[in-house]
């Protein structure tokens with residue numbers, strides 16, 4: 001459903017993403033991991049059409065994002081790392097506004113808003129201006145807005161930052177359930193435990209390149225001698241010394257990663 005095909009993005013003489021190949025299929029939740037500056041947000045912005053690749057292409061379903069932005073965006077829900085809300089609107093007004101932007105009819109908007117209010121437990125603060133919301137309330141509202149058109153693909157940049165444990169549980173359960181319902185989820189995160197808990201596969205970026213893609217079990221096989229949590233594996237994988245003796249530093253699990261059709 002999501003296909004990065006040899007995607008490179010440069011900013012001047014800086015390469016933010018280099019020759020990224022990554023696919024995420026229907027019913028899959030993939031966690032994108034990497035240090036600060038590894039290239040995760042740039043990749044996500046190319047996926048949702050906010051940036052154009054310098055080379056290569058990103059496809060969502062049958063659409064090349066940079067060529068068919070309108071069609072692709074109907075398939076995508078996006079929760080950015082720095083969510084934006086209109087302070088002078090309530091959550092209800094904001095969700096209605098977003099629903100109209102997606103071309104839903106008035107009755108479809110009503111049904112969708114009700115569905116999201118229940119899913120993200122927005123009831124109590126639904127009609128207050130969003131300027132008075134806590135971070136968790138804002139994040140739940142942003143999730144609801146991203147889902148108003150029931151997208152096939154959900155793209156989430158750092159979903160758990162600053163949330164309390166109850167809210168983290170709500171978001172984790174929701175993301176897993178969304179994938180289990182046949183949708184496609186790509187989530188960038190620094191919270192390795194959450195990736196290990198809910199992702200089908202992890203994709204690790206280091207210095208603009210994808211250095212591993214596969215399950216955590218496959219990662220354990222690829223980084224011999226490192227046992228235990230995803231955190232210890234991740235730290236070993238993104239440590240430069242690990243690349244010694246590996247000609248291209250590429251730990252991708254080519255053989256076992258399924259190639260899923262849109």
Ligand SMILES: Nc1ncnc2c1ncn2[C@@H]1O[C@H](COP(=O)(O)OP(=O)(O)OP(=O)(O)O)[C@@H](O)[C@H]1O
Nearest residue numbers: 011014015016034035036037038039040041042043
């Ligand atoms: N608009 C821009 N102009 C110039 N350089 C940029 C721009 N956006 C990103 N970069 C650079 O591209 C590289 C990748 O940045 P990106 O934000 O994709 O990393 P990230 O993995 O999302 O990091 P973080 O975890 O800190 O959010 C960094 O070196 C960053 O400075």
